[in-house]
Amino acid sequence: MIALEKRPEPSKLWSWATPILAVIATMIAGGLMFAALGKDPVESIRTIFWDPIFGEFAFYYRGQLLIKAGPLILIAIGLSLGFRAGIWNIGAEGQYIIGAICGAAVGLAFYPWDSFIVFPLMILAGALGGFLWAMIPGILRVKFNTNEILVSLLLVYVAEFILASMALGALKNPDGAGFPGSRNFRSYPAAYNEEIITGTGMHWGVVAAFIAVIFAYVLLARHLMGFQIKLAGQAPRAARFGGVNPSRLILFCLGISGALAGLAGLFEVSGPAGQISIDFNVGYGFTAIIVAFLGRLHPIGILLAGLLLALTYIGGEAAQSSLGLPAAAIQAFQGMLLFFLLAVDVLTNFRIRFGKREVA
Amino acid sequence: MSVLLNLKGLTKAYPGVVANDDVSMVIKSGEVHALLGENGAGKSTLVKMIYGLVKPDSGTMEFSGAAFAPAEPRAARAAGVAMVFQHFSLFDALDVAENIALGMENPPKMRDLAQKITEVSNAYGLPLDPSRLIGDLSAGERQRVEIIRCLLQNPKLLIMDEPTSVLTPQEVDILFKTLEKLRSEGTSILYISHKLEEIRRLCDTATILRLGKNVGTCNPRIETARAMAEMMVGEVLHVPERKPHAQTDVALELRSLSIPSPSAFGTSLKDISFNVHRGEVLGIGGVAGNGQDELTGALSGELKSPAGQMMFAGKDVGNLGPNARRQIGLLAAPEERLGHAAAPDMSLTENAVLTGTVRKSLAQNGFVNWGAARDFAQEVIDGFDVRTPGTHTVARALSGGNLQKYVIGREILQKPEVMVVNQPTWGVDAAAAAAIRQALLDLAAEGAAIIVISQDLDELMEISDRFAALNEGRLSPPVPAAGLTVDQIGLMMGGAHDLEPMHE
Numbered sequence: 001m002i003a004l005e006k007r008p009e010p011s012k013l014w015s016w017a018t019p020i021l022a023v024i025a026t027m028i029a030g031g032l033m034f035a036a037l038g039k040d041p042v043e044s045i046r047t048i049f050w051d052p053i054f055g056e057f058a059f060y061y062r063g064q065l066l067i068k069a070g071p072l073i074l075i076a077i078g079l080s081l082g083f084r085a086g087i088w089n090i091g092a093e094g095q096y097i098i099g100a101i102c103g104a105a106v107g108l109a110f111y112p113w114d115s116f117i118v119f120p121l122m123i124l125a126g127a128l129g130g131f132l133w134a135m136i137p138g139i140l141r142v143k144f145n146t147n148e149i150l151v152s153l154l155l156v157y158v159a160e161f162i163l164a165s166m167a168l169g170a171l172k173n174p175d176g177a178g179f180p181g182s183r184n185f186r187s188y189p190a191a192y193n194e195e196i197i198t199g200t201g202m203h204w205g206v207v208a209a210f211i212a213v214i215f216a217y218v219l220l221a222r223h224l225m226g227f228q229i230k231l232a233g234q235a236p237r238a239a240r241f242g243g244v245n246p247s248r249l250i251l252f253c254l255g256i257s258g259a260l261a262g263l264a265g266l267f268e269v270s271g272p273a274g275q276i277s278i279d280f281n282v283g284y285g286f287t288a289i290i291v292a293f294l295g296r297l298h299p300i301g302i303l304l305a306g307l308l309l310a311l312t313y314i315g316g317e318a319a320q321s322s323l324g325l326p327a328a329a330i331q332a333f334q335g336m337l338l339f340f341l342l343a344v345d346v347l348t349n350f351r352i353r354f355g356k357r358e359v360a
Numbered sequence: 361m362s363v364l365l366n367l368k369g370l371t372k373a374y375p376g377v378v379a380n381d382d383v384s385m386v387i388k389s390g391e392v393h394a395l396l397g398e399n400g401a402g403k404s405t406l407v408k409m410i411y412g413l414v415k416p417d418s419g420t421m422e423f424s425g426a427a428f429a430p431a432e433p434r435a436a437r438a439a440g441v442a443m444v445f446q447h448f449s450l451f452d453a454l455d456v457a458e459n460i461a462l463g464m465e466n467p468p469k470m471r472d473l474a475q476k477i478t479e480v481s482n483a484y485g486l487p488l489d490p491s492r493l494i495g496d497l498s499a500g501e502r503q504r505v506e507i508i509r510c511l512l513q514n515p516k517l518l519i520m521d522e523p524t525s526v527l528t529p530q531e532v533d534i535l536f537k538t539l540e541k542l543r544s545e546g547t548s549i550l551y552i553s554h555k556l557e558e559i560r561r562l563c564d565t566a567t568i569l570r571l572g573k574n575v576g577t578c579n580p581r582i583e584t585a586r587a588m589a590e591m592m593v594g595e596v597l598h599v600p601e602r603k604p605h606a607q608t609d610v611a612l613e614l615r616s617l618s619i620p621s622p623s624a625f626g627t628s629l630k631d632i633s634f635n636v637h638r639g640e641v642l643g644i645g646g647v648a649g650n651g652q653d654e655l656t657g658a659l660s661g662e663l664k665s666p667a668g669q670m671m672f673a674g675k676d677v678g679n680l681g682p683n684a685r686r687q688i689g690l691l692a693a694p695e696e697r698l699g700h701a702a703a704p705d706m707s708l709t710e711n712a713v714l715t716g717t718v719r720k721s722l723a724q725n726g727f728v729n730w731g732a733a734r735d736f737a738q739e740v741i742d743g744f745d746v747r748t749p750g751t752h753t754v755a756r757a758l759s760g761g762n763l764q765k766y767v768i769g770r771e772i773l774q775k776p777e778v779m780v781v782n783q784p785t786w787g788v789d790a791a792a793a794a795a796i797r798q799a800l801l802d803l804a805a806e807g808a809a810i811i812v813i814s815q816d817l818d819e820l821m822e823i824s825d826r827f828a829a830l831n832e833g834r835l836s837p838p839v840p841a842a843g844l845t846v847d848q849i850g851l852m853m854g855g856a857h858d859l860e861p862m863h864e
Contacts, residue, residue, distance in 0.1 A: 005375075008757045010705065224726050227713060235703035240662050241694060242714040243683035 004350040014348045019294060019301065022341040023308070029340070030333045039323055047323060048315030048333075057318075063201035064314050065307065067272050070206035071096070071264035073306035075288035077212040078257030080297040081219075085232040087253045091137065091152030092261040093285025094159035095130035099262020100269040101166050102129025104276050107191035108171060108183060118190045122266060123204075130262015131255050133159065138254035142247040148254065160281070167278045182276040185269070193271030205267025209306075212260060217299040229253065261285060287313075290338045309334065364389045364548045365410070365428075365517060370419035372405050379405035381572040382419070387517065392539060392549045394559040394580060397569035398592055398789045400759065403552050406569070407519050410550075411443045412436035424516070434465070442510035443519040448502050452495035452625050459494055460509045480511050484538045495625040499526035499649045507538070518542065519550045524558055525815060526648045529850035536562050554592070555818075556585035570594050593790045608638040611809035612690070612778045617669040617678075619658055621833075627651040629658060632835045634828060636778065636809040641800065642838060643824030644813045646853055651833040652813050653695065656782040659811065660692035661685040672778070686718040689777030693767050695786065695813075697760065701767045704756035708748065711755050712737040712770060719774040736773075744769030745795065761792035768796050772803050779803060782813040797823050817849060829853040 027049075031041030052061035075092045082089050089095075103126030110118045137151035171182040185192045196202045220226035232239040232249055240246065264284065273280055291309050295301030316330035365387040372380045380402045387393045397403045408414040410421065412430030421428040423439055430436035433443075450459050457474045461467035468476070474490040481488040486504045494502060503526060510518055520539075524532045539549055539562065553559055559566055559580045566580040568591045576591055613635040621628045629651050636642045646652060657663040658670070665678030672690055680688075698704045702711045713733050717723045722733045737751040744765045748758055755763055768784060784800065785793035801823055804810050813830075814820050820827060821841060828838040831854030 008754075010754075222727050222730075224713075224717065224723050224728055227710070227728055231703055231706070231714065234705050235699045237696070237700040238703045238714060241660060241682060241692075241700055243661075243681055243686075245681070
């Protein structure tokens with residue numbers, strides 16, 4: 001029999017090794033799945049993981065990497081704070097949409113005023129929009145003890161309808177010949193989130209993501225608030241005894257994650273996406289949950305996990321077009337990554353023993 | 361008397377520790393056999409082997425003359441071994457009969473079962489209404505549910521793990537009469553405890569374990585309690601010293617404190633009044649679940665009090681949170697070490713920050729000074745003889761006694777004006793318990809007021825100047841501890857919860 005034995009202390013080695021092990025296991029299981037679909041497993045894996053960085057068309061894909069990783073990291077950093085404290089904001093996608101709408105609305109309201117102040121105002125509006133949208137589950141939880149998982153998730157669908165209504169109504173491009181969607185920020189330089197260095201994909205949202213990583217690192221390692229976040233997640237009773245105010249912590253964590261998701265939405269709509277459209281959101285808010293856990297809720301881990309998942313997105317698209325892999329297979333592949341991570345995670349707190357079964 | 365259970369050379373090792381080392385003992389039919397030992401002496405491992413929860417590495421067991429090696433508790437139960445655990449496994453929201461049915465392999469119809477429960481409970485003097493919800497029962501009544509669950513199996517051997525820790529003296533009397541009746545019917549009882557006086561009252565034989573080894577079998581009626589204690593500990597016991605205390609200022613006063621319980625099955629505090637003076641130890645006794653946790657929470661600031669009901673140095677402090685109370689010098693150490701007084705997966709340094717930020721200035725402008733925190737953790741480790749590899753060790757890696765010394769030491773070194781401790785020596789070995797009691801008395805001698813909430817009456821009598829008891833959220837008026845008799849204490853603790861024994 002194989003038995004699991006609880007370690008006296010969590011293993012430092014395994015907490016670093018499990019993500020790598022999970023990636024390898026995903027490659028093997030994913031390869032088997034691709035083989036079952038009749039594709040060459042080695043070539044499929046190479047197309048997903050290798051070609052976007054080192055292949056023939058890498059000059060195009062490399063820029064895409066940061067564009068995709070930026071919002072994932074930005075959102076995941078915010079989510080990770082709440083997840084550590086046991087506060088489950090599942091609705092970052094909704095906060096992302098509302099942040100984008102608010103930020104875009106401010107930019108469009110100033111059109112065509114050409115001033116350096118427009119873009120900073122849009123950033124503020126984006127963060128505020130996401131923050132307020134996240135306050136809905138926050139205040140409901142604090143006042144009425146509702147479940148923030150359900151409320152935040154359901155608000156995603158509300159946000160999607162608001163998005164559709166904005167794209168078709170209030171924010172519709174007046175010069176757009178009746179097509180749905182707002183003005184494109186590419187044609188409004190004061191509000192456009194341009195690439196800072198051409199060809200790298202580096203825009204202000206990516207800068208914000210890096211700042212968020214550093215901010216979260218310092219918060220968790222040095223600040224009392226970070227200590228309280230970890231404490232509340234690990235031992236809620238000890239946290240109350242230690243003077244942590246649970247309501248304040250809930251509002252803080254939901255507020256930060258909402259604001260960061262809103263920022264991600266704003267940087268996306270004013271940059272890579274360019275405009276508010278009906279199908280503006282592509283699921284960054286949900287994928288960021290995977291990124292947060294893949295990164296072990298650690299800021300540096302999230303940075304690496306965001307890049308890795310962005311790679312599977314880009315590589316996955318490449319594999320769809322060049323090898324004809326179905327989109328569902330790519331999604332299953334990404335799901336496997338989270339699945340394997342959670343499965344091998346057990347090794348951090350438990351060791352495997354081969355031998356007789358014991359109940360201590 | 362014939363031999364019921366014969367253990368020969370049982371050995372069980374876990375990584376890093378030998379829990380049982382070549383333990384042999386004999387339990388005869390119809391005897392009450394005490395198993396004595398400190399926490400960690402190997403009592404639990406030994407009974408888990410008998411009950412089929414743990415397999416011995418080597419050694420054999422014989423039950424009623426036949427080889428006995430239960431692979432799981434079901435096999436042990438089928439052979440006639442039943443066990444009442446210290447921690448009850450009952451569902452609050454179900455009634456008595458439903459809980460008992462859940463533990464049975466082939467439960468009969470509920471109506472038949474309810475009738476059976478009533479019969480058995482009356483026959484053994486443990487009245488119990490099968491239709492009552494567990495959540496509404498006292499700890500003593502819950503224990504009855506567990507005992508009746510066992511009795512329905514007609515066991516030949518009944519194992520009881522520390523059964524009296526949740527009972528008032530009067531309830532202990534009822535329980536002992538039941539056990540004596542069982543003994544007279546030929547049932548053997550293996551009685552685990554470290555309360556020596558009860559063992560002398562009840563048991564025919566006592567086997568003493570120390571560090572996993574059987575260090576002797578004796579007749580507890582002949583041996584003195586002190587001699588058995590020293591066999592248990594393996595050294596001469598240190599009795600805390602205390603000086604009589606002179607009447608001084610009131611440090612903390614509660615005026616008819618009433619707080620509804622935050623949880624559905626908790627106990628609301630009702631009309632609690634007491635004061636405690638500088639340099640005084642106020643002992644608060646009572647059976648578990650009568651408001652101890654709620655009172656600790658109300659004093660630590662986790663529960664807020666209505667205006668005017670809690671006065672500290674003449675000021676109303678009822679509305680202050682835990683850190684604001686630490687600021688003025690009102691410190692607390694809750695009962696549950698892991699998860700309440702300390703975060704299990706955090707290091708001792710991080711656990712120093714848990715309560716030490718305010719009085720030890722471990723944070724500036726919201727940023728934690730980890731160097732200072734480490735120094736403070738080290739100070740606690742050195743000052744209170746906490747055995748641990750270092751400040752980086754996580755709390756759950758410490759033994760109960762060491763963690764308790766750390767938790768108490770962490771508060772004492774913050775120089776409290778008023779110190780509240782709940783169950784300061786629960787599950788702690790005798791040497792550590794003596795050290796903790798001495799530290800509390802020293803703190804009182806320096807002029808702090810101390811409130812000790814405990815279910816260990818011997819402990820309270822040893823260190824308290826005045827004594828009061830909690831019963832269903834109400835506190836009896838505090839009286840001087842010197843000269844109190846067990847009967848008086850029992851009445852303060854609420855007698856036998858108005859349940860008359862049915863022994864004739």
